[in-house]
Amino acid sequence: MNIELKKRLITSIFLFLLLYLMFSYTYILVISLIVIGIVSWVEFYALISKILIKESFKEKLLRFIYKAISLLYLSVLIFFIISAKSTNTQFEIVIVYSILVSVVSDIGGLVIGKIFKGKKLTKISPKKTISGSFGSFIFSLSLIPFFSQYLFDYNFLSLFLFTLIISLFSQLGDLFISFLKRLAKVKDTSDLLPGHGGVLDRIDGIIFAIPISYLIFSFL
Numbered sequence: 001m002n003i004e005l006k007k008r009l010i011t012s013i014f015l016f017l018l019l020y021l022m023f024s025y026t027y028i029l030v031i032s033l034i035v036i037g038i039v040s041w042v043e044f045y046a047l048i049s050k051i052l053i054k055e056s057f058k059e060k061l062l063r064f065i066y067k068a069i070s071l072l073y074l075s076v077l078i079f080f081i082i083s084a085k086s087t088n089t090q091f092e093i094v095i096v097y098s099i100l101v102s103v104v105s106d107i108g109g110l111v112i113g114k115i116f117k118g119k120k121l122t123k124i125s126p127k128k129t130i131s132g133s134f135g136s137f138i139f140s141l142s143l144i145p146f147f148s149q150y151l152f153d154y155n156f157l158s159l160f161l162f163t164l165i166i167s168l169f170s171q172l173g174d175l176f177i178s179f180l181k182r183l184a185k186v187k188d189t190s191d192l193l194p195g196h197g198g199v200l201d202r203i204d205g206i207i208f209a210i211p212i213s214y215l216i217f218s219f220l
Contacts, residue, residue, distance in 0.1 A: 008195030015193075015202065023096055029085055036199055037074045040207075043189040043200040044070050047177075050184035077207060080214070091214070093150050098213040101140045101163055102170040102205040108132075108139025109171070125178040133171060140167040162216055166209045173208030177201070 022029040048066045052059040084091040112135020113128065121128040140163050144156070151159060177200060181189065188197025196202055 006195075011193050011195050019099065023085070023092070026082075026085060030082055033078045033081060036203065037078050039190075039192065039199045040203060041071055041074055043198045044180075047180045047184045047186070047189060047200075050186065051180065074207070077210060081210070090151075090153070091217070093147070094213055094217050095210060097143065097147050097151070098166050098209045099206055100143055101166045102173075102209045104143060105136035105140045105167040105170045106174070106205060108135040108137070111135060112138070122175065124175055124182060128175070128178075136171055137164055137167050140164070162213070165216060166213050169212045170205030170209045173205040176208070177204035 018032060022032050045063075045067055048063055048070075052063050081095055084095055109128065109132040113132025116129070116131035116135075118129050118131045120126060121130050121133055141160065144159050144163060148156070148159060154162070177189070181187070189200040190198030192198050193202060
């Protein structure tokens, strides 16, 4: 096992432990979300600053708009997660499920993509393949048997479609941040998490998955 893989594995164990503690203890959840939100916003703004490097009034205005929108988005997302944790057990399960779908989708894309390789998915992220994308969908569906007992209000078909949509938006979130990194000409949003890059590199799919999961379950 090479050093990078060891770093990635150790960091992954730490992140899973943190996720467990966050949804077991409200005060850890609040503190962690605030820290994650601030760090993610700083990393996102750093990307935008590298993309919009000119000092023209137009680019200064665009940086301010992106800064405001990203801060508002993350603030609303944090507030929603804390509210769901405090007031609605069902939506708390939905949030945990969405996060796990995003995580498992990422693992599935990595594993299947490395095994089968094949045609590239897009020029935005050269390492991503079509086989990896299918792997993300397949791995995410493996969560259904473990969560069907908690999401008993929804039949198998609903959970099946819901999971695929969450996996899709998680992958789109990953591609969106990859697109920004490509424009900024950087590999990772930071080097804060050994073997993983930055915080934004880890939650790029999650910040897309949670809002769409909320909308879907609200209408279902």
